[in-house]
Amino acid sequence: MYVIAHLSDPHLDGTDTARDRLRSVVGYLRAFSRPVDVVLVTGDLADHGLPAEYAEVAAExxxxVPVLMLPGNHDVSAPLRAGLPVDSPGQGHPVHQVRYVGEARFILLDTSVPGQNHGLLSAESLDWLSAILDEPVDGPLFVAFHHPPNKLQHPVLDQWILQDAEPLAAVLRDRPITAILTGHVHNAVATTFAGHPLLVAPGIRSTGPLPFEPAAANGLVDVEAPPGLALHVVADGQPLVTVYRVVPSS
Ligand SMILES: [Fe+2]
Ligand SMILES: [Fe+2]
Incomplete structure (x- = not known):
C-alpha cells in the first residue's frame, strides 16, 4: 500500500488564521499510526509569493515524510525556488519537476502564468512533458499541477481554470497515468481528463461554494468551512481509491 496525502491552497500569509488551518491538517497527518508515504501540496502555498511566506511554508x-510542492497562481517562481526544496531544472519560471518517492513517480507541472489567475502550459512545457512521459515507468505515475482544466459551472472560478487544455489532453491521453492531481478551485472534486481520473484537493484556506449552494457570508469564498485534504491510496492490482477528509480547525 502507498498513501499520498494531497493538500492544496494553504495560502500562508503570516496570519494566525491561515497558519492554524494548515496546522490542523498537518496535525491530523502527524497522528496517523502509519505515516503517509508522501505529502503533495498542489499550489497557492503562499498568498503573495513573498520570501517570508515561503519560510513559513517550509517551517509548517x-x-x-517527503513533501512535494508545486506553484499556483498566488506563488512567485524566484522566491519559491529560493525558499522551498523544489528540484526543477533552469531558473525562474516555470518550475516543473520530476520526483520519485518510493515506488511512485510524480510529474509536477507549473501551470501558473505570472500575474494572472488562470493557468496555461506553453508549447515548450508540453514538449517537455511529452518527453518525460516517453520514459519507461514501472509503478504508479501521477501528474500534478495547480489549475484543473474542467469547469465547475461556476461563473467566477471557471474563468481561472487551465486554458487551452486540449493540447495537454493530447499529450496525456493513452499514457499509463494513475491519476491527475490538482488544486486551485478550493473544492474537493472527482472527475476525469484525457481518460484519466482527475482528483482535486479541497482548499485548506477556504472553500468556494457552487452557485446553487448556500452563498458564503462574504461572497466568493467561505472562510468558515473547515479545511480538508485528499488521501490517495494505491494498492497492488487494485484501482486507485481516494478518501476526502475534513479536519476541524482549532
Ligand atoms: Fe488558491
Ligand atoms: Fe489558485
Missing part, C-alpha cells in the same frame, strides 16, 4: 511543512 517540515515533516518526517
Amino acid at each position: 511543512l517540515d515533516l518526517d
